[in-house]
Amino acid sequence: MTDILFVLLSFFAIIGALGMVSLHQPVHSALSLILTIIALSGLFALLSASFLFMVQIIIYAGAILTLFIFIIMFLNVKEANLPKEPNKNLTLFLGSLALLPLNFLILRAFYKMPLLTAPLxxxxxxxxxxxxxxxxxxxxxxxxxxxxxxxxxxxxxxxxxxxxx
Amino acid sequence: MIANSLFMYIAVGMILFSIGLLGVISRKNIFVIYMSIELMLNAINLIFVALSNYHHDMGSQVMAMLVIAIAAAEAGVFLSLIIVLYRRKKSLDSDIFRTLSQKEAV
Structure with missing residues (x-):
């Protein structure tokens, strides 16, 4: 049961993060960041950090990102004000290639860690x-x-x- | 089985952190850069909470709370800075904000 929850929550978190990085309009990016934040709060709940679960939803999704969407609406951003990024996909691809060795190094360091089995x-x-x-x-x-x-x-x-x- | 290994949580946290770093280095929209910074802070929070569960120590949950407070402070300053710069330049391109580092800024 917790396995299915973990896989679903991390899937939604990563999908939201990818959408945040790759979408063009700032409002769409902010909405997918909210998806990521709520999925992360679910992961906190799985790790039995119940207070941080509440803080994450109330402060991040409730205060910071709402303020953020409010600011985007307030600035009334038109299409002409957005920066032109003609080769955005290429830079995203090259950047992710450049970040692979760092991930490999850190994940290899944590590979041998035992399970979280002892009762809390x-x-x-x-x-x-x-x-x-x-x-x-x-x-x-x-x-x-x-x-x-x-x-x-x-x-x-x-x-x-x-x-x- | 998957959900109680520390490695999986660290892997998710590292993937999210890398996506955030990717957004900072390869996007030009200043809003997306700010949200990528928030995403990196969140990924670090996830790693903190996973390590707190691993060590049975609540200190790193307190650290995650402090990180959330720092993110809130950063949000206030960053958003007011964006508003001021947007009023002057009418653009969200982060290259325009290069004038902040030059002496003869307009």
Missing amino acids: EHDFGKIKPLGMELFTKWLLPFELISILLLVALIGAVVFGRKDEA
């Missing part, structure tokens, strides 16, 4: 132990991330302001 704790990946971990061992990175978010907020406001020359 019953609350593995739930929100409470994850929060305990986050606020004890990872407190300093958490605070630094909050500063980073503040800086990004200020940066977005500064960029978005109208410039009075």
Whole structure:
């Protein structure tokens, strides 16, 4: 059962990613990226990371990509504003050939890894132990991330302001 | 059988990461480049979560959450930058943004 789920989810994730890279219109790319994100959240659920499953759907599919599609609609992109890519398929093909050795190297390093068979704790990946971990061992990175978010907020406001020359 | 081997998860993550890198190096549409960066972050998240399951350690799930927060911050800055540049240049071609690196930018 989990095998069928895994194969289906990874199939949809890879199909969505390929569509995202190869489609011409940005809206179509964003929609296929949403397919990939939701399939990846299913894979997180298979790995018993239930909190990350929710975060992935709520934050990525719900907030980031919705904001993204909103921006694409807001900019009102016409066909003439899109870049012309006459030999897009050729560059995609050559690029994928160039990326093959990297994949081969990394996958060969992981080939001998054993299976994930040992039973997990019953609350593995739930929100409470994850929060305990986050606020004890990872407190300093958490605070630094909050500063980073503040800086990004200020940066977005500064960029978005109208410039009075 | 397939679903509980670490290798399969790493393979899916690497394929997604390679597709994202491919999008960054071979497309010109600035939106597609941004989405490819998001895809690479997601692939790394998948590998993090798979390794967390493998080691029975929740630290890498926390790391995946931090990566999601960084992606959110990046989305805000990147999208406002795209809006400003699109208003000035009326184009989504990433080659036009080369003026950002030149001194006598128009």
